[in-house]
Amino acid sequence: MDMIWKLTRRNVDIYIRNKASVFFSFLSVIIIIGLYALFLGDMQVKSINEMLLKYGQSIKGTRFLVDSWIISGLLAINAVTITLGVLGTMVYDIENKRFPDFIVAPVSRTSVVLSYLLSAWIIGFIFSLIALVVGELYILSGGGQLLSPMKMLETLGVLALAVISSSSIMYFIASFLKSGSAFGTMSTLLGTLIGFFTGAYIPMGVMPIAVQKAIILVPFSHSAAILRQIFCEQPLAVVFGPLAEARDTYVSVYGIKLFWDKTEITVPVMLAVLAGVAVLFLLLSAIKLRRYKQA
Numbered sequence: 001m002d003m004i005w006k007l008t009r010r011n012v013d014i015y016i017r018n019k020a021s022v023f024f025s026f027l028s029v030i031i032i033i034g035l036y037a038l039f040l041g042d043m044q045v046k047s048i049n050e051m052l053l054k055y056g057q058s059i060k061g062t063r064f065l066v067d068s069w070i071i072s073g074l075l076a077i078n079a080v081t082i083t084l085g086v087l088g089t090m091v092y093d094i095e096n097k098r099f100p101d102f103i104v105a106p107v108s109r110t111s112v113v114l115s116y117l118l119s120a121w122i123i124g125f126i127f128s129l130i131a132l133v134v135g136e137l138y139i140l141s142g143g144g145q146l147l148s149p150m151k152m153l154e155t156l157g158v159l160a161l162a163v164i165s166s167s168s169i170m171y172f173i174a175s176f177l178k179s180g181s182a183f184g185t186m187s188t189l190l191g192t193l194i195g196f197f198t199g200a201y202i203p204m205g206v207m208p209i210a211v212q213k214a215i216i217l218v219p220f221s222h223s224a225a226i227l228r229q230i231f232c233e234q235p236l237a238v239v240f241g242p243l244a245e246a247r248d249t250y251v252s253v254y255g256i257k258l259f260w261d262k263t264e265i266t267v268p269v270m271l272a273v274l275a276g277v278a279v280l281f282l283l284l285s286a287i288k289l290r291r292y293k294q295a
Helices: 002-017 019-025 027-054 062-095 098-104 109-141 149-174 180-197 209-216 219-240 244-253 267-294
Strands: 258-260 263-265
Touching: 002 019, 002 062, 002 109, 019 027, 019 062, 027 062, 027 180, 027 219, 027 244, 062 109, 062 149, 062 180, 062 219, 109 149, 109 267, 149 180, 149 219, 149 267, 180 219, 209 219, 209 258, 219 244, 219 258, 219 267
Parallel strands: none
Antiparallel strands: 258 263
């Protein structure tokens, strides 16, 4: 156990000291924030207001709803990009021939794997907490309200599961990369696609049905949907009031609820998917590492 923590601290220190890695881990979030600050946020507010006027509903709380939707999506994205950034240490260890040294050294294979994963979990969760606090303050500054204590606990639980699930997927993918350049390409590709997987760039409801189904198969969309349901529950009640039809249309179009054909994917199912994916990719990574050692 002592060796695991020593290796974990090493990985955390390497990531924190590499300012470029930290910056690029947040790059997708920064881009999305910029897009919403420039025009996407106002476009969504205008779209909701037009819907409310169509139904004869007074306009109130629109910014609260849009801010809550944005922040919850960013938290889901953050759980993916941060864990991938931390696992870059493993790729650089492979490139610099340190990883094979760890494998043949008198250190168990489990200790090596856990050290990388624990560093991703620790940094991913800490940075997610920071993002949560900043996001809540942003919502509050825009005239919204903070999450209730119970909703905050639910958010923390989902964030922890999202970080663990994302890190297990990212570890498996990163284990195939042999150089820093390959890792940089992978990070850029994922940073571009993650906005589509979580419906941050284009609302899921306006995409073709085939694309929506493909996105639902990506676990990141589930963590985004769960967080949006938590964050948007209160502002949805404020904005739409008794307008159930308008509310249902909004939650469907903007990915707050996910549907396979016309069947809603419930929160327990999405949580089970995230947990199952975490276990599956951890097992796949263990199998791959066992073969690596035997090679």
